[in-house]
Amino acid sequence: MTIIDGIKENLSFIIIETTKQLRATLEFMQSSGTDGFFDILNRDSYLDNLKNLIESQCYLRINNSTDCSRHEINEIRSIQTIGVNLERMGDDCINILRQTEHLKNHRFIDRFDYREILSKLLWGLGEVYETLQKKDLSMALEVCKIELDIDVIYKKNFDDIMVSLKTGNDTEDLVTSLFILRYLERMGDTLLNVGEAIIFATTGEKIKIEQFLLLKNNLAHSDYEGDLEGIDLTGIWGTHSGCRISKVQANESKIGDGPMGVIFKEGEHSKIRRERDNIAEWDELYPGIVPKVISFHKEGETASMLMEYLPGQALDAIVLNSGVEVINAVLDSVTKLLGQIWSGTRQYDNTSHKLDYMAQLVKRMDEVLAVHKKFMKYEQMLGSVETRASKSLIEECTKIEASLDLPFTVRIHGDFNVSNLLYDFDSGRVRFIDVYRSRQADYIQDVSVFLVSNFRIPIFQKELRKNLNSVIKRFYDFSETYARKNNDGLFNVRLALALSRSFYTSTRFELNLKFANEMFMRSHYIMEKLIRHKRSGGSWEEFKLPKQVLYY
Amino acid sequence: MSKEESFEYESLQDPQTIKELINGIIEGFEKGRIVLSSNGSAITMNPSNLLKFSVKAKKKGETSKLELKISWKETSKVNVRTNDLIKVST
Numbered sequence: 001m002t003i004i005d006g007i008k009e010n011l012s013f014i015i016i017e018t019t020k021q022l023r024a025t026l027e028f029m030q031s032s033g034t035d036g037f038f039d040i041l042n043r044d045s046y047l048d049n050l051k052n053l054i055e056s057q058c059y060l061r062i063n064n065s066t067d068c069s070r071h072e073i074n075e076i077r078s079i080q081t082i083g084v085n086l087e088r089m090g091d092d093c094i095n096i097l098r099q100t101e102h103l104k105n106h107r108f109i110d111r112f113d114y115r116e117i118l119s120k121l122l123w124g125l126g127e128v129y130e131t132l133q134k135k136d137l138s139m140a141l142e143v144c145k146i147e148l149d150i151d152v153i154y155k156k157n158f159d160d161i162m163v164s165l166k167t168g169n170d171t172e173d174l175v176t177s178l179f180i181l182r183y184l185e186r187m188g189d190t191l192l193n194v195g196e197a198i199i200f201a202t203t204g205e206k207i208k209i210e211q212f213l214l215l216k217n218n219l220a221h222s223d224y225e226g227d228l229e230g231i232d233l234t235g236i237w238g239t240h241s242g243c244r245i246s247k248v249q250a251n252e253s254k255i256g257d258g259p260m261g262v263i264f265k266e267g268e269h270s271k272i273r274r275e276r277d278n279i280a281e282w283d284e285l286y287p288g289i290v291p292k293v294i295s296f297h298k299e300g301e302t303a304s305m306l307m308e309y310l311p312g313q314a315l316d317a318i319v320l321n322s323g324v325e326v327i328n329a330v331l332d333s334v335t336k337l338l339g340q341i342w343s344g345t346r347q348y349d350n351t352s353h354k355l356d357y358m359a360q361l362v363k364r365m366d367e368v369l370a371v372h373k374k375f376m377k378y379e380q381m382l383g384s385v386e387t388r389a390s391k392s393l394i395e396e397c398t399k400i401e402a403s404l405d406l407p408f409t410v411r412i413h414g415d416f417n418v419s420n421l422l423y424d425f426d427s428g429r430v431r432f433i434d435v436y437r438s439r440q441a442d443y444i445q446d447v448s449v450f451l452v453s454n455f456r457i458p459i460f461q462k463e464l465r466k467n468l469n470s471v472i473k474r475f476y477d478f479s480e481t482y483a484r485k486n487n488d489g490l491f492n493v494r495l496a497l498a499l500s501r502s503f504y505t506s507t508r509f510e511l512n513l514k515f516a517n518e519m520f521m522r523s524h525y526i527m528e529k530l531i532r533h534k535r536s537g538g539s540w541e542e543f544k545l546p547k548q549v550l551y552y
Numbered sequence: 553m554s555k556e557e558s559f560e561y562e563s564l565q566d567p568q569t570i571k572e573l574i575n576g577i578i579e580g581f582e583k584g585r586i587v588l589s590s591n592g593s594a595i596t597m598n599p600s601n602l603l604k605f606s607v608k609a610k611k612k613g614e615t616s617k618l619e620l621k622i623s624w625k626e627t628s629k630v631n632v633r634t635n636d637l638i639k640v641s642t
Contacts, residue, residue: 378591380561385576387561517562525564546566 003061004072007054011079012129014050017043018086019125025093026118032106037097044094051087055080070204075132078201082128085193089121092183092190099180108173109180112157117184120146124191128198135202144195150188157181262294266304272296275436276305278414282435285411286341290432310431312424316457319418319467330423330430331471335478337430342443342482345411353406355442355494357501358398364505371508375520393527400530401497404540406442407488414438416446417453444491447479448498451550456506458515469551476550489541493530496545500526503549522549557595559588598626 021043028036058080062073103109124146131139161178165171265272273296282290294306318330368375377390413420414437422431454468454475483491503523510516526549533543565573580586586597601624608619 381587381589381594382561382573383576383578383580383586383588385573387563387573521562521564528569549564 007057010054021090021093047090051083054083075201078197081197082194085190089190092187095183102176132198140198147188147192154185263307269303272303278435278438312422314419315421316418342410346408348408355401357497361501368508409440410443412441412446416449444494444498448502452502492545493540493543496526559595
């Protein structure tokens with residue numbers, strides 16, 4: 001017998017034992033005396049031992065082997081979680097037993113639906129082993145859904161108890177019954193954990209049941225021809241901008257004529273809807289530049305959508321994994337496309353548009369301080385010299401910003417960082433993803449975010465840093481040339497404002513204090529430069545950006 | 553034990569601003585009083601008498617470092633034990 005067979009055998013034992021405990025608890029509650037009370041108590045230590053045994057075997061298997069596939073590791077992790085949760089379910093049986101001792105009238109509990117809850121739990125338990133063996137996703141979902149049903153029953157019984165309590169009769173027995181029902185409700189939560197563990201073993205993805213039901217709905221409303229069993233989920237970026245993103249793909253075993261992978265994105269309704277609308281606008285302007293939306297589904301405050309999975313590599317991966325010639329060629333494609341977009345969407349009527357880089361900074365300040373609580377400088381006296389506080393620098397830069405005219409607006413990506421750009425080597429195409437912030441605005445917004453997103457990559461190896469620096473230089477030169485050709489004399493001052501915002505707010509993603517501090521100090525240096533220039537009385541066209549801040 | 557007071561400042565600057573910042577401190581040496589303050593708390597230093605001054609410089613690859621360190625004892629009295637004085641009697 002292999003270790004994994006041994007683990008599964010013990011899993012099967014722990015399921016049987018937990019089932020026995022649940023049945024015995026049900027019988028005890030239905031009986032009138034103390035029959036079975038001690039049997040249940042005694043069996044609990046066996047459940048404990050089984051759980052510990054499973055846990056040891058699982059860790060042993062993972063630790064002592066080099067040949068564990070990802071699939072097997074997921075299954076082992078799942079079994080370990082199931083073991084822990086079943087043992088907890090057993091503990092709750094004991095808790096219920098202890099509570100019944102407080103009932104003045106042992107039959108008082110008959111007024112409530114404990115039988116229905118226990119029989120639902122028993123049904124779910126009965127499906128666990130087979131569902132895990134067959135990696136049956138639909139059945140795993142059914143197991144998960146039991147918790148929802150139990151919650152409804154609990155709520156109804158809870159309300160009944162509240163009404164009865166107001167009469168003042170049977171108070172003690174009502175409170176004890178409430179405790180018993182609460183333990184039963186918790187057993188539902190525990191079964192949900194078991195169901196989610198099976199989903200994890202099946203898909204390799206820790207997805208919550210609510211998200212899975214959303215995904216199911218989306219698939220039902222799309223042209224996706226497979227069913228839930230035919231898909232693989234891969235968390236690509238985990239959570240991103242508050243949205244959860246996964247890649248959904250046909251299982252290798254089921255690949256046939258099925259569709260290629262799709263992206264499942266779920267999050268706040270307004271964000272997902274904005275992204276859908278922006279995708280539609282981009283697609284009309286530049287067909288194929290963004291992924292197509294396959295389906296959109298709203299449920300309460302959240303929404304989800306399925307999008308086409310675009311082939312290609314993210315630009316940051318290319319920059320870190322390719323030679324300089326490839327990087328330059330890809331960057332040329334990016335800047336060429338960008339030049340076309342900027343010129344193609346340029347508008348000169350900007351009366352309603354105000355620069356808001358400093359406002360963006362202020363908006364994210366709490367998030368920065370949550371990570372780096374010292375990233376807010378106070379005034380300091382160094383002998384006879386007074387240094388500026390962060391707050392006063394930002395306030396003065398806000399005034400500078402308000403005094404500047406915007407020469408024109410273009411359609412911007414809105415979150416133009418390197419990981420939101422894809423390049424497909426087969427077709428030579430550049431694509432945008434994550435466009436929920438796209439709008440008509442100052443092109444400097446995208447320039448600044450792009451430059452700092454390269455800077456902030458925490459890679460310090462000399463050669464790779466050179467790659468990043470040369471991407472920064474090429475992109476800066478391209479933007480500066482564009483500004484010059486389009487008579488944008490305020491390019492440098494606006495870029496300085498935008499960079500001080502990007503450097504400052506990027507620190508919230510960087511836990512390496514030394515590196516984060518580099519960005520924080522750069523932000524202050526730029527703001528101080530702007531204020532000195534203003535005080536010198538020079539025109540903003542003459543402002544020179546201290547370009548060395550762009551490179552690390 | 554006496555309370556430890558401290559002050560820290562760090563920033564990125566160009567040479568012109570560095571000169572201004574150092575000048576602010578030089579003025580303090582001339583007056584015999586340097587005030588360093590931050591967020592309401594201040595530390596006052598009174599450089600006088602004997603000051604130890606050390607300069608350290610280091611260049612490694614692209615990184616250069618220049619350290620100026622001035623330290624002294626701030627006390628108005630000479631630290632001697634009165635009962636250690638030699639008594640001469642005849």
